[in-house]
Amino acid sequence: MKINIEFSGGLETVFQNIRKYSIDLEAPSDGSPLNIKYLLTYMVDVLMDADSKANGGVGLFLLDGLIRPGVLILINDTDWELEGEEEYLLQEGDIILFASTLHGG
Amino acid sequence: MKINIEFSGGLETVFQNIRKYSIDLEAPSDGSPLNIKYLLTYMVDVLMDADSKANGGVGLFLLDGLIRPGVLILINDTDWELEGEEEYLLQEGDIILFASTLHGG
């Protein structure tokens, strides 16, 4: 299934400095659902660069396996809270945007 | 057929000062195609307000029956020149944006 991943606000720095991914995601082999929860682990396993992983990059993305506070997940330009959060089942062509809150001014 | 019309840059002033229309367009009774050309005449006949019509409003929208220079037509966020211009056949749910070029600074 084709899924688009985009970053806004800086998270791309731990994902090989690439702001947009177009990935082909297969259903997990253990039969678990192809949802956002699975996408998060996939991103750490496959897309995060080794250097970032070695230097605490996971902690900038996840906290206790959940998305870390200060990162908004947007599913096709809509807040994931309106879409079922972690349990949202990915659909062909979805655009998942990870927006880190900025504080600078 | 449901068609959305939007204005940017000022043309709404001759269309009852409404920036967004959602209209239900029927195929012309004379069998001619439901294209942009037809939409333009429909807009003058049905959507333009009488006051504007009496005060040269048509001339701000059309010139010799064609869209007047300085107005861009965008079909679903794409230049109509890439879509067949006047002959473009309207599709259910299309968003047609009429953008007048601005010159102020």
Next chain:
Amino acid sequence: KESNDFPLSLEEYQRYGRQLLVPQVGMKGQLKLNNAKVLVVGAGGLGCPSLAYLAGAGVGTIGIVDHDTVDISNVHRQFLHSSVRVGMYKVDSAIEYLKELNSNVTYIPYRFGINNENAFKIFSQYDLVLDCTDLPKTRYLISDVSSLLGMPLVSASALKTDGQLAIYNYLEGPCYRCLFPVPPPANSVLSCGDGGIIGPVVGVMGVMQAIEAIKVITGAYEDGSVEGGFIFGLTLLGAYCSPQWKFIRMRGKKNNCKICGEAPVIKRDMIESGQMDYSEFCGSAGPVKTL
């Protein structure tokens, strides 16, 4: 300004003539601007452009809060502060500039930072707050206080090449805490000083704050001037993305919000007494990591 027929002075008619012509402002809007009291917290990269356009538009009273002084590294983006004013309080530098721009406005300087004790006293003298600061703990304090006082909050932020904008505590919309109940880990937070910033990127967000402030003050979201009324969401800028701008519709008020929910647990006295410790809540800023 004696009679109702001529509610503005001749100088004001001339000065505001171009915006009086715009139907969404007009005389009714101009009078609302003239009577408005706006507090701008932070006179930096966001504050400078917001202040220039709010003063230009004739907002009656503008309060400016900033404890900081002008540094040469500010000047590339904080254009109210010229090189010749390095070392001055930003608040004084800004007001020196703004008075020359528009002396019809009353400018009120606060040459210190917003904190638990002073926030309510200062905020309660204004109708609207602009958050132009750059630390999570200040952003939570500003949001909590303005929410408890029922004041709309026009908030923006920027870093590197990106920017964000939202209006909190407005109409039926959420507060900052509804969106971000838990602060980000301190090591994930970068200021413009640490992470860098392109001047016009933060600039454009500050100007957008001025647009939104004018719309809120003149009632544009309530009188039909904005088609569809107020929809809560975030406006995102990625200056090196294509397209550069994105609007994201966001969740509304949260029932369990500690500030604006059904059973709020954070109250004014808890903030003023210092029981609510924003530094502790947001964590001390340890060594800063990559974003």
Next chain:
Amino acid sequence: KESNDFPLSLEEYQRYGRQLLVPQVGMKGQLKLNNAKVLVVGAGGLGCPSLAYLAGAGVGTIGIVDHDTVDISNVHRQFLHSSVRVGMYKVDSAIEYLKELNSNVTYIPYRFGINNENAFKIFSQYDLVLDCTDLPKTRYLISDVSSLLGMPLVSASALKTDGQLAIYNYLEGPCYRCLFPVPPPANSVLSCGDGGIIGPVVGVMGVMQAIEAIKVITGAYEDGSVEGGFIFGLTLLGAYCSPQWKFIRMRGKKNNCKICGEAPVIKRDMIESGQMDYSEFCGSAGPVKTL
């Protein structure tokens, strides 16, 4: 600035430090900015914010063209010109301000309007042009000249509550005339003076011009900093719409364009000799109608 190891002065390191930190600019980009020559045509509602941020960013040479003097009705949006400088040439008022902001920049004043005779001589001394003017005939002249000279043109415009932005003559993209081969009827054209303008609406477009100018100068569209490279289109702002920003992908270069097409018919000598009459081409501005 003697050695290659320290290409900037200490003052410049401090001044530009925040943008040097941004990878898309960095030292390489800063040196390109320092060496760039940018011409800003029009020191009004668009020119003021563009100029403030280009000067702040350290563009090496900035030319400013404007025949006009400061009027009190300008000040609400043209924040380089303060009330105390009413009556001064806008060019002089702007430079007085900009010198205090950043004296490292060379500012070149042109206290007259761009016309057929002077345009090529002036333009050919710069790398990049910003169109911050407000009349169709000037916009066509600026586009024709910059296209014939092969210079990128960052163009913006605004009226009432709306704004537009595009980069012409850039990479494989079109010129202004490719998009608008026929000028609008003179009675359909409104200036900000006639139609009105909200200050920060034109302001935000000027700041966007500064962002695009910095991207073009530093090569961001060519070195991969902008994902997908350069896509020609218009960025539209509707400050009272929701969402406020829209990007519209537009047609490319037109084969039959009279300036940049395969068999161009308008040449430099036709412009300089006055054979190409822009006033006639755009029609005389008769009594202005509703848009």
